[in-house]
Amino acid sequence: MESQSPPRRRRKNRKSAAGRIITTLFCFAVFLFCFCLASMLRNRQNDVSDSNSLSVQASSPQESKLSLEKEGEDDWKLILVNQDHPLPDGYVVHTVLLSNGEQVDERMYPALQDMFDEMRENGVYPVVASGYRTTQMQQQILDDKIQEFESQGLSYEEAKSSAEEWVALPGYSEHESGLAVDINADGIHSTGEEVYSWLSENADQYGFIQRYPEDKTEITGIAYEPWHYRYVGEKAAAEIKKQGICLEEYLGEAKEQEN
Numbered sequence: 001m002e003s004q005s006p007p008r009r010r011r012k013n014r015k016s017a018a019g020r021i022i023t024t025l026f027c028f029a030v031f032l033f034c035f036c037l038a039s040m041l042r043n044r045q046n047d048v049s050d051s052n053s054l055s056v057q058a059s060s061p062q063e064s065k066l067s068l069e070k071e072g073e074d075d076w077k078l079i080l081v082n083q084d085h086p087l088p089d090g091y092v093v094h095t096v097l098l099s100n101g102e103q104v105d106e107r108m109y110p111a112l113q114d115m116f117d118e119m120r121e122n123g124v125y126p127v128v129a130s131g132y133r134t135t136q137m138q139q140q141i142l143d144d145k146i147q148e149f150e151s152q153g154l155s156y157e158e159a160k161s162s163a164e165e166w167v168a169l170p171g172y173s174e175h176e177s178g179l180a181v182d183i184n185a186d187g188i189h190s191t192g193e194e195v196y197s198w199l200s201e202n203a204d205q206y207g208f209i210q211r212y213p214e215d216k217t218e219i220t221g222i223a224y225e226p227w228h229y230r231y232v233g234e235k236a237a238a239e240i241k242k243q244g245i246c247l248e249e250y251l252g253e254a255k256e257q258e259n
Ligand SMILES: [Zn+2]
Pocket: 130, 175, 180, 181, 182, 227, 228, 229
């Protein structure tokens, strides 16, 4: 009988050794499971950031243009800013800084760059004399104009009213949209006439219109400005040029002619 206890103890020892192995294996399995789970989660996160970066790539100009057209949301190109239509409250402009310090709306910048490249290839050398303006900048331009008239002997009221015939009120200038540019000649290789003439013939192919034509001053309320171009997109620009109309007429917003 006594001889039976050692084997039993040995069996017990074997049993507990087996238990330890099972426990170790179990712990290892749990560890392995946790490790796999953690790395799976990590991979999933990577997938999310990958798809995020893809969607950033998808908002490159061409892609976003396509998706905007699909949703019919390229209205930004046709925003109307004039004496009767101020910029909407809280209108945000994302701009691109040009080499001469001027800024333009980043969505129209590629078209502007293409047009300038084409002009230079044709031996015409333009510059953006004025692009995006903040409301404060527009106010400053108006104040300067008022001072200019006052220095010519006009009273403040007279100077103010004269200045407002030339300079749009802050909040009412198309330059505040970032979609308008005053394009002049570089003054070295080209003359203003060469630049204006090229633009008037070709700018529509790049989606730009001459915003204040000579024969539309009664509708636009702005004197003829051969240098002021507005981005409206190629489709609208082609139609506006073909019909010989201004933006107000194209949008059905032309005021009744007062007789
Ligand atoms: Zn202008």
